[in-house]
């Protein structure tokens with residue numbers, strides 16, 4: 395009998411046929427606004443995927459977007475992103491820059507402007523050579539964090555400390571990223587951290603929190619709809635820029651007095667290279683300063699919690715750290731590269747708790763997603779939170795199991811927490827290194843326990859965060 399004819403690929407269905415969530419865009423916005431669904435945006439997306447399948451269209455106000463969650467559709471978006479990949483802009487941020495006559499950093503730039511800044515910044519911020527230079531700075535801060543915890547515990551009659559680590563983690567990530575960026579210690583891990591830096595940390599939190607409701611309002615409207623929200627947003631931005639400007643001034647003075655002989659951070663390298671004008675360096679360094687706090691603190695909190703409620707994983711990592719140390723003193727980057735389980739633990743945390751809950755792109759050519767034709771220029775986004783918890787993508791998705799990343803299974807386009815391609819997170823290496831060094835030193839010195847083993851509820855406040863920070867117990871390991 396003749397072989398069965400090859401299956402003819404079904405002609406892609408038209409764009410209009412893509413399942414849609416909710417009919418009326420403005421009704422959706424109202425519903426969202428009233429029920430404050432912005433904070434549960436990641437859960438709304440997850441429910442929509444369960445209801446409509448692996449692709450659906452969403453219109454909330456002026457925002458129209460095609461949502462996908464399968465790795466192969468993420469790969470399709472990567473294939474069609476072009477050489478100037480683009481995400482949805484953040485009007486309220488751009489509006490502040492215009493109001494204060496500041497340049498934008500690469501997060502807000504697009505096209506040729508984005509690409510020329512990005513290629514210059516890559517060399518100091520994300521390249522292996524750049525990472526090796528700032529790695530020792532991050533290590534020093536991670537060690538100081540352990541010293542701080544020992545000091546606190548020694549004050550206790552009990553040989554343990556049960557604490558809400560939230561604010562300490564922000565101090566750690568700001569101290570570490572500022573040291574890598576400016577080559578200068580803020581002293582946040584001392585007994586009495588200085589008030590100005592505390593103000594900066596809370597300004598970043600206020601800015602992120604007020605960004606959320608402003609995301610969905612057309613730019614012109616936002617000033618009138620809710621003046622308090624807008625005023626708080628601008629005030630927080632001004633505090634952020636004032637702090638970054640002070641740090642930049644300090645290093646700029648020193649730089650003018652004579653070029654530092656040894657490496658003294660990313661900012662100094664950019665000044666010496668003189669490939670970027672000073673106002674572009676300032677705009678980007680400000681983004682990195684503010685973008686390096688909450689984004690890295692949250693995954694550390696989630697990791698410590700998961701290791702506390704998965705003690706066997708915690709023990710296995712401690713074993714891996716001991717083995718890495720037993721191979722004698724080596725360059726730190728080599729030590730980190732010999733801890734695959736620790737690196738997979740970060741991937742596992744970011745699978746269940748992705749800091750950025752989506753990756754967005756505007757395809758530059760028509761693309762077929764789930765056999766639907768999506769025209770070029772349509773905003774598309776990969777639902778990272780939903781992907782990370784989808785049984786179609788990960789077996790036993792609710793299980794915290796870092797070993798899943800070490801199996802020979804094809805994990806292509808499944809670890810997207812830092813995005814993909816030329817426009818992926820430029821802070822990726824800084825964040826990964828900072829988190830690995832922190833966990834290496836903390837796990838080598840303390841056993842982590844948690845009071846409650848119940849799942850942490852998450853809220854979306856421009857970044858994914860815990861609704862209530864978990865209480866963690868630190869017990870020194872003699």
Ligand SMILES: C[C@@H](NS(C)(=O)=O)c1cncc(N2C(=O)c3ccc(Cl)cc3C2(C)C)c1
Nearest residue numbers: 501680681684685689749750751819856857
């Ligand atoms: C959470 C995630 N959102 S995303 C990029 O996936 O949509 C994200 C990932 N990496 C960095 C950030 N940043 C911040 O938090 C932030 C604050 C203030 C400024 Cl001036 C600049 C930033 C950036 C965009 C760097 C945010």
